[in-house]
Amino acid sequence: MYRQKYIFLLPGLLVLIAVILFPLIFTIRVSFSSWDVYNPGLNDAGGAMYARMWEDARYWQALWRLSLLSVATVLIQYLLGFALALLVWRDIAARRFFRVLFLVPMMTTPVVMSVIWRTIFHESLGPLNPILEGLGIGAQPWLSHPGFAFVAVIIVEVWQWTPFMFLLLLAGLLSLPSEPFLAAKIDGAGPIRTFLSVTFPMMGAISVGAILIRAIEASKIMETVYVLTSGGPGTSTETVSYYIYIRGMRDFQIGYSAALSLTYLIIMAVALTLIAKALMRLMVRGAGA
Amino acid sequence: MLRLSNLDLAEDGVPHLADISLDFRPGLTTLLGRTGAGKTTLLRAIAGLAHPFGQISFNGQDWAQLPPWHRPVAMVTQQFINYPHLNVLDNLAFPLIRRGEARAAALAAAETMLGRVGLAQMASRRPSELSGGQQQRVALARALVKGAPILLLDEPFVNLDYNLREGMREELMALLQSGGETTVIYASTDPREALRMGDQTVLMSEGRALQSGAPRAVFAAPAALAAARVVNDPPINILSARLDATSLDIDHLGPFPRDALPEDLPPGGYSLALRAEDIRQNGTVSARVALTEVSGSETVTHLQAGAQPLVMLERRVQSHPLGAEIRLALDLRRALIYGADGALIAKGAAHG
Known part of the structure; x- marks a missing residue:
């Protein structure tokens, strides 16, 4: 009875298989081969690629670096985005102005934006160092020093994606009911206490959503690193996706990059699930008086 | 305080x-x-x-x-x-x-x-x-x-x-x-x-x-006509009256016995505020039913006597068809009497 309803599910199911399941299963199969420029094709290499990955310090360093980069950029984006959203929350004129202004970085293509920032950070030709010298801080080795290059990547990511966080959080703030704020005033909560006890907890669900969306995007960071630093100096700004790109697309080690990709996918899925649960517990269910 | x-x-x-x-x-x-x-x-x-x-x-x-x-x-x-x-x-x-x-x-x-x-x-x-x-x-x-x-x-x-x-x-x-x-x-x-x-x-x-x-x-x-309006529900009836030595005339409703108002009230124009419960059936004033509201065990009937709107409150649930003619008795002896400035001057004779 009502079997025909499954016919309507079929197109969606076929797309799911073609777009997600087939590439995933194919990647699993490739990861158990040693397909490279010398041995093209799906041979059987067992777990050799995974064993190699286990001892590949560059991969794990890239993963650790990516984690740091993601946490730092998303945290700064969240704090800045929230602060800006709070600033314009009650001011309609400012809200319109900032909403338009902040769309500009989001609308810029990451590669174009990274080229512009690479020019800004250029140590002899860029405008940043003369400005810093004018301020008495002195020129900095933005793209030639590992630490500064890492900071440069963070700055560019924050510049581009803080507006996204701002817009999401502003939408969240505008959707909050006004009554609890009135109640908080009457119940003796000043502005700071109202923020901590009412605004912030009521923004819990939207905050978790915004942080997770940005964390997922940050975990895939590639274009900024590719254009701005090419993973350098050395490998100091190399992220996992960039490293997989080097192994797969530049060195053509297809089997090995498939093993790296699959492991990366599993680690990210587990990590993001744990982060989501922790954030939900901390920011949504844990909200108390 | x-x-x-x-x-x-x-x-x-x-x-x-x-x-x-x-x-x-x-x-x-x-x-x-x-x-x-x-x-x-x-x-x-x-x-x-x-x-x-x-x-x-x-x-x-x-x-x-x-x-x-x-x-x-x-x-x-x-x-x-x-x-x-x-x-x-x-x-x-x-x-x-x-x-x-x-x-x-x-x-x-x-x-x-x-x-x-x-x-x-x-x-x-x-x-x-x-x-x-x-x-x-x-x-x-x-x-x-x-x-x-x-x-x-x-x-x-x-x-x-x-x-x-x-x-x-x-x-x-x-x-x-x-x-x-x-x-x-x-x-x-x-x-x-x-x-x-x-x-x-x-x-x-x-x-x-x-x-x-x-x-x-x-x-x-x-103390004032506005206060009388606020403190009464159903709405109090406001009637424009003209009093002279021998007669009492109410706009749109006609003449009424002079003795309904206190004897010492000087001739002049007044506003009489009459509560809805002080209007009853079986009188001489003709009015048509405009709306009937039943609230709990009471019935509030909104009527139109010529150009004068009236509200009557009755105990129990009453049935008054829309447009039906009702003969009303207005107990003006219970009216509150306000002067031209809207201030309370006196109460009807029944208030003592």
Whole structure:
């Protein structure tokens, strides 16, 4: 009875298989081969690629670096985005102005934006160092020093994606009911206490959503690193996706990059699930008086 | 004592508060007025949420520079306002914790209050999981647990159904019995509520405080025509009358016996305010039925006698077809008599 309803599910199911399941299963199969420029094709290499990955310090360093980069950029984006959203929350004129202004970085293509920032950070030709010298801080080795290059990547990511966080959080703030704020005033909560006890907890669900969306995007960071630093100096700004790109697309080690990709996918899925649960517990269910 | 002196507040030329000067002492005072009379604005001004010109002081302390969160005030509004992200117990504990009480003590006090309002079983639920009546009970409990010396109640039960409203009102009265020296200000549009609840009542209209005093005294003798309109539900009948030495003539209704009004009333033009219960059937004034409202065990009939609208209140459920002609008897001996300036001059002969 009502079997025909499954016919309507079929197109969606076929797309799911073609777009997600087939590439995933194919990647699993490739990861158990040693397909490279010398041995093209799906041979059987067992777990050799995974064993190699286990001892590949560059991969794990890239993963650790990516984690740091993601946490730092998303945290700064969240704090800045929230602060800006709070600033314009009650001011309609400012809200319109900032909403338009902040769309500009989001609308810029990451590669174009990274080229512009690479020019800004250029140590002899860029405008940043003369400005810093004018301020008495002195020129900095933005793209030639590992630490500064890492900071440069963070700055560019924050510049581009803080507006996204701002817009999401502003939408969240505008959707909050006004009554609890009135109640908080009457119940003796000043502005700071109202923020901590009412605004912030009521923004819990939207905050978790915004942080997770940005964390997922940050975990895939590639274009900024590719254009701005090419993973350098050395490998100091190399992220996992960039490293997989080097192994797969530049060195053509297809089997090995498939093993790296699959492991990366599993680690990210587990990590993001744990982060989501922790954030939900901390920011949504844990909200108390 | 809470003292309001010369409060004025207008927005876009519309007066919300106009020269309000009132003293509120411990006990329950009702603010009675129609929608838009300024009751909510007045309560918001006391709470610090509206900022009128004039002075508000409590026990001699000027509140001009005191922000809402430092005022010793609790408030319940028409809307069911609670903290949606907190459970019921934390909702009640919130004002106590904000005041600096230890969390354990605040939770214990909140639990006790929750028991008093009959919601002990709901402590761990979020407000959104409660019915409207329960949500308002939480809001009321949160206001009461604070133990503030001033409790502002802005038509707290208006959004509840009739039975729940009656029940909640009784509960509130019982809870306030133990309120001690609390100054409770209860805004209402319902004169019966004001009569039943208040130690004092203040009549408000168009941002002005028209009259204040004991509810029964105010009801018996509204000092002005506007006050008579506010304090009566169903609406009081206003009749334009002309009196001379031998006769009484009422616009649109014709002549009436002169002796219905006090003998010593000098000839002139007057407004007679006649309550709906002082109009009955089986008289001489002809009127047609415009609308019939049955409320509980009473029937309110709106009639048209020529150009004069009339309202009649009858006991029990009555059936009057629309457009039907009814012969009315107006007991003018029970009328309130107002002069040209709208001030109460005298009462009809039956008031003695």
